[in-house]
Amino acid sequence: MSYNLIAEGTLDLVALAHLSTRFEMIEVFPLPLTDADEAIGIAIPRTRANDQAVIELERLLDAIGDGARVYDLHSGDEIAGEADRDALAERIVGG
Amino acid sequence: MIDHALVLQMFTPGEFPIVFTEDAAGAREMIAIVSDHPLAHARRHVRVANPAAYAIAFVNREDKIVIELAHRGDAHATLHVFTDGVGTLAQTRRSMIDFDPQALRWTGATADVVAPDAGVVHVVAHRLDSPQAVERTVRFLRGRAERFAAAQRVIVDTDAQTISPGLRAQLALAVPMPVEWR
Numbered sequence: 001m002s003y004n005l006i007a008e009g010t011l012d013l014v015a016l017a018h019l020s021t022r023f024e025m026i027e028v029f030p031l032p033l034t035d036a037d038e039a040i041g042i043a044i045p046r047t048r049a050n051d052q053a054v055i056e057l058e059r060l061l062d063a064i065g066d067g068a069r070v071y072d073l074h075s076g077d078e079i080a081g082e083a084d085r086d087a088l089a090e091r092i093v094g095g
Numbered sequence: 096m097i098d099h100a101l102v103l104q105m106f107t108p109g110e111f112p113i114v115f116t117e118d119a120a121g122a123r124e125m126i127a128i129v130s131d132h133p134l135a136h137a138r139r140h141v142r143v144a145n146p147a148a149y150a151i152a153f154v155n156r157e158d159k160i161v162i163e164l165a166h167r168g169d170a171h172a173t174l175h176v177f178t179d180g181v182g183t184l185a186q187t188r189r190s191m192i193d194f195d196p197q198a199l200r201w202t203g204a205t206a207d208v209v210a211p212d213a214g215v216v217h218v219v220a221h222r223l224d225s226p227q228a229v230e231r232t233v234r235f236l237r238g239r240a241e242r243f244a245a246a247q248r249v250i251v252d253t254d255a256q257t258i259s260p261g262l263r264a265q266l267a268l269a270v271p272m273p274v275e276w277r
Contacts (some may be wrong), residue, residue: 017199030196031238076222
């Protein structure tokens with residue numbers, strides 16, 4: 001099982017795909033497009049849920065920017081600020 | 096067809112990008128994109144319109160005019176930076192015509208379980224207590240399914256959540272694989 005997130009909104013999929021190829025721990029993939037938005041899925045396999053994964057996730061969230069909403073699919077909560085990011089990192093590494 | 100000269104002639108540098116599109120019959124449209132994320136919305140406008148050709152004119156961070164241009168069949172869109180009216184090819188990027196994000200290069204994907212008799216098994220323990228939450232999981236699983244060629248199914252670990260029959264049906268009907276609830 002992996003730890004899963006989704007980002008929906010205004011995304012530069014070309015730039016995010018390019019960035020994702022540098023990642024070794026987290027998995028990033030495109031989700032079906034709508035006329036209203038773009039989306040990507042983010043999966044962190046349990047076997048790779050480590051500090052490096054958190055660093056990669058931080059880089060990805062920075063690149064996503066404020067044009068999209070990011071949701072933790074396990075809790076259902078939106079990851080909206082630094083406190084949410086910190087709590088998410090704890091959940092990922094803590095299992 | 097749309098070209099640099101035409102776009103430059105019609106583009107007045109401003110705060111927001113201008114999108115030029117041309118359909119197969121030669122009909123042209125020009126709109127300004129007013130948005131917090133104008134360039135991304137300009138590209139989305141082109142993606143949805145899927146024209147025969149397009150150009151997006153905008154001013155970059157160095158205060159220079161940039162024109163992104165592509166015609167149907169082009170391998171890539173080209174981005175030209177203009178200085179004193181002279182354009183230089185600065186970079187290429189994926190064209191927004193017939194744009195398919197699955198065709199971009201992404202990370203690999205690891206199956207949760209690979210079962211000899213059932214192919215790839217996805218295991219999710221997502222919050223599924225609202226139609227919006229189910230919709231997000233459906234979108235996630237549909238994208239995830241695209242990453243694997245084998246037969247697939249999904250196991251939903253409900254983790255003692257009470258998930259209504261309606262929400263279960265919403266998920267089961269929308270994902271392209273059998274669903275097992277645990």
